[in-house]
Amino acid sequence: xxxxxxxxxxxxxxxxxxxxxxVLKLPNDADPMTLAGELAGVERIELHFPHxxxxxxxxxxxxxxxxxxxxxxxxATGDVQVDQLLQMARTGFSSxxxxxxxxxxxxxxxxxxxxxxxxxxxxxxxLPLAAARALEPGSRSD
Amino acid sequence: MYRYTDFDKAFVKSRAAxxxxxxxxxxxxxxxxxxxxPLRLQNGWYVQRHAPMLRVAVPYGELSSAQLRVLARIxxxxxxxxxxxxxxxxxxxxxxxxxxxxxxxxxxxxxxxxQFNWIPLDKxxxxxxxxxxxxxxxxxxxxxxxxxxxxxxxxxxxxxxxADPRPFAELMRQWTTLHPEFAYLPRKFKIAVTxxxxxxxxxxxxDVGLRLVRNSSGDLGFRVSVGGGMGRTPMIxxxxxxxxxxxxxxxxxxxxxxxxxxxxxxxNKYKARIKILVKAEGQRYIADVEQEFRQIVELDGAPHTxxxxxxxxxxxxFVPPETVAEATGxxxxxxxAVSDRxxxxxxxxxxxxxxxxxRIVTLSFKRLGHAPGDASAEQLERLADLADRFSxxxxxxxxxxxxxxxxxxxSKLFALWEAASALGLAxxxxxxxxxxxxxxxxxxxxxxxxxxxxxxxxxAERYQDIDELDDIGDIDVHISGCIxxxxxxxxxxxxxxxxxxxxxxxYQITLGGADGSQASGTAQPGKVIGPSFSAAxxxxxxxxxxxxxxxxxxxxxxGRYERFIETLRRVGLDPFKAAANGARxxxxxxx
Numbered sequence: 001x002x003x004x005x006x007x008x009x010x011x012x013x014x015x016x017x018x019x020x021x022x023v024l025k026l027p028n029d030a031d032p033m034t035l036a037g038e039l040a041g042v043e044r045i046e047l048h049f050p051h052x053x054x055x056x057x058x059x060x061x062x063x064x065x066x067x068x069x070x071x072x073x074x075x076a077t078g079d080v081q082v083d084q085l086l087q088m089a090r091t092g093f094s095s096x097x098x099x100x101x102x103x104x105x106x107x108x109x110x111x112x113x114x115x116x117x118x119x120x121x122x123x124x125x126x127l128p129l130a131a132a133r134a135l136e137p138g139s140r141s142d
Numbered sequence: 143m144y145r146y147t148d149f150d151k152a153f154v155k156s157r158a159a160x161x162x163x164x165x166x167x168x169x170x171x172x173x174x175x176x177x178x179x180p181l182r183l184q185n186g187w188y189v190q191r192h193a194p195m196l197r198v199a200v201p202y203g204e205l206s207s208a209q210l211r212v213l214a215r216i217x218x219x220x221x222x223x224x225x226x227x228x229x230x231x232x233x234x235x236x237x238x239x240x241x242x243x244x245x246x247x248x249x250x251x252x253x254x255x256x257q258f259n260w261i262p263l264d265k266x267x268x269x270x271x272x273x274x275x276x277x278x279x280x281x282x283x284x285x286x287x288x289x290x291x292x293x294x295x296x297x298x299x300x301x302x303x304x305a306d307p308r309p310f311a312e313l314m315r316q317w318t319t320l321h322p323e324f325a326y327l328p329r330k331f332k333i334a335v336t337x338x339x340x341x342x343x344x345x346x347x348x349d350v351g352l353r354l355v356r357n358s359s360g361d362l363g364f365r366v367s368v369g370g371g372m373g374r375t376p377m378i379x380x381x382x383x384x385x386x387x388x389x390x391x392x393x394x395x396x397x398x399x400x401x402x403x404x405x406x407x408x409x410n411k412y413k414a415r416i417k418i419l420v421k422a423e424g425q426r427y428i429a430d431v432e433q434e435f436r437q438i439v440e441l442d443g444a445p446h447t448x449x450x451x452x453x454x455x456x457x458x459x460f461v462p463p464e465t466v467a468e469a470t471g472x473x474x475x476x477x478x479a480v481s482d483r484x485x486x487x488x489x490x491x492x493x494x495x496x497x498x499x500x501r502i503v504t505l506s507f508k509r510l511g512h513a514p515g516d517a518s519a520e521q522l523e524r525l526a527d528l529a530d531r532f533s534x535x536x537x538x539x540x541x542x543x544x545x546x547x548x549x550x551x552x553s554k555l556f557a558l559w560e561a562a563s564a565l566g567l568a569x570x571x572x573x574x575x576x577x578x579x580x581x582x583x584x585x586x587x588x589x590x591x592x593x594x595x596x597x598x599x600x601x602a603e604r605y606q607d608i609d610e611l612d613d614i615g616d617i618d619v620h621i622s623g624c625i626x627x628x629x630x631x632x633x634x635x636x637x638x639x640x641x642x643x644x645x646x647x648x649y650q651i652t653l654g655g656a657d658g659s660q661a662s663g664t665a666q667p668g669k670v671i672g673p674s675f676s677a678a679x680x681x682x683x684x685x686x687x688x689x690x691x692x693x694x695x696x697x698x699x700x701g702r703y704e705r706f707i708e709t710l711r712r713v714g715l716d717p718f719k720a721a722a723n724g725a726r727x728x729x730x731x732x733x
Contacts, residue, residue, distance in 0.1 A: 067437065116153070
């Protein structure tokens with residue numbers, strides 16, 4: 001899992017201007033498991049938040065990263081606010097397109113409010129010592 | 143009780159700092175009200191009828207005396223509305239007939255949390271810092287996420303315990319806390335866990351109910367039930383596993399919650415609880431959960447398997463107080479019954495303990511002049527003193543809104559009784575007619591259709607004779623101010639539900655509900671006995687119902703009478719219905 005790109009926060013206008021490499025857009029009621037075997041050549045999958053309180057895309061992200069081993073860019077679109085970026089980064093998203101009017105630079109600090117968590121995230125290089133102590137030693141496979 | 147690690151402490155402080163940042167961005171307009179609302183809810187902050195309300199998490203109900211003192215300080219210094227806020231509230235409630243709205247008070251809830259009704263939002267971040275100083279917080283006490291996990295008030299000390307559920311509850315607390323995938327579920331999600339043969343946690347009424355059991359080989363595991371809940375569609379949970387090995391419980395709960403997160407309804411909040419998914423999908427939901435569980439185990443590598451070392455680590459963090467070591471091995475007879483009142487208290491409020499020299503004592507927070515489960519700042523201070531003097535510094539909130547002292551040496555029972563009596567906390571009504579469960583209702587809650595507290599008070603006033611209470615015997619009376627059922631009316635032997643008809647307060651009465659305890663029978667919702675009653679009619683109707691019980695009850699073995707619920711189950715609803723209907727047509731207004 002370590003070859004996944006680091007989390008990027010993207011201005012909405014920049015996202016609109018970007019070219020469209022091999023991008024797959026998945027509605028948030030779709031079953032990502034139907035994509036099994038079809039992800040070759042896909043560089044980015046976009047998962048949509050119709051409203052930030054609709055959390056289905058977090059489970060989609062988990063399944064894409066963990067179950068289907070997708071290693072391309074996993075992008076959050078729709079109602080993306082700074083207070084949910086941390087949850088996105090922790091469930092396997094690698095980029096997020098911020099709502100209009102929000103500042104990507106300012107947003108970055110919201111990714112660093114905790115020194116560790118009780119759950120092991122999908123993308124972690126090294127956990128702080130204190131957090132590692134709270135986890136189940138030796139029982140995780142990733 | 144559980145001793146916080148440095149990581150736990152740092153985590154709670156980070157959460158308090160994050161909330162302060164969110165509050166400040168909301169205050170200066172950077173965060174819109176509708177975007178702030180779900181964030182404040184997940185930290186326990188509601189905005190209610192008159193003022194904000196804070197719900198503080200009390201994991202599995204355990205409180206230390208140090209925590210009680212901080213709760214007392216919050217009650218004294220922060221549960222203090224601005225004079226104009228309080229004046230408006232009193233004027234509004236006076237129109238309904240309420241004469242008193244307590245301030246500087248904490249409230250124990252049916253999910254063993256603590257609520258405050260008057261803290262101004264601009265003090266919210268300071269209060270969260272204060273709570274964090276004693277390892278407390280409001281994380282996930284509201285919002286559409288996995289809520290605080292409730293447990294058996296006798297966990298770890300009960301004589302009927304198969305295994306202590308608290309280490310598992312703590313592992314679940316850690317795993318559910320700020321779980322990134324499950325922060326925005328379709329609706330709230332409540333887990334209850336118990337390790338005893340008696341279900342004191344109403345597990346079958348929860349989204350997930352867990353009971354520690356042993357299989358025929360003697361191995362420890364969980365009976366897992368899913369999809370219970372109250373609200374407008376009361377539902378008893380469906381058993382998904384009669385036995386799941388204990389080390390798989392987090393993998394299994396992940397499967398349960400992931401399937402719910404993906405397929406639970408989000409188009410209608412009244413149909414968004416997991417119980418609706420379980421009912422609508424039936425066997426297909428169960429098959430989906432089992433398939434997801436297999437994949438978590440086989441494809442993901444069972445990442446949340448609890449190792450023995452991890453269970454041991456968490457178990458060792460539950461340090462029994464020194465009173466246990468002092469008392470171990472000494473069998474202690476109960477204190478002599480020096481007075482009738484003390485003897486009653488010994489019978490009603492004192493239970494045996496797994497250590498023969500200790501007892502479990504329930505302090506009653508059902509007193510005349512106080513809402514069920516309310517404790518003033520002063521009472522919280524005194525309660526902390528009692529916990530220190532008599533219970534190794536620990537107290538527990540019960541789901542029936544009382545307080546348990548779990549580690550009381552039998553040799554100190556008389557001294558405790560005297561001290562508790564002086565504080566008005568030694569009422570011998572535990573499990574009786576006046577041990578009423580009630581939500582805050584229309585005096586505080588923005589959702590309520592009618593007030594709960596005045597109904598509880600009217601019943602308490604009518605049943606002050608302790609001999610009469612003893613004669614009526616064990617009975618669960620539960621009152622909710624609206625269909626959201628925070629007062630658990632569905633599970634009451636007698637349930638009272640506030641409804642709004644033409645802008646007036648009316649009350650439906652239900653009979654025969656059960657929380658799933660052995661005395662009450664299998665968990666089930668009560669049945670409505672007819673059209674609603676006016677507030678003034680409710681005490682008369684209940685008196686008539688209880689009179690019918692006393693007329694119809696039969697003698698059981700050892701000279702005891704049938705309990706109310708036993709008579710009701712034997713003879714059916716009709717005589718009770720007829721009696722209640724005979725008590726209609728009063729038009730006095732309930733104060």
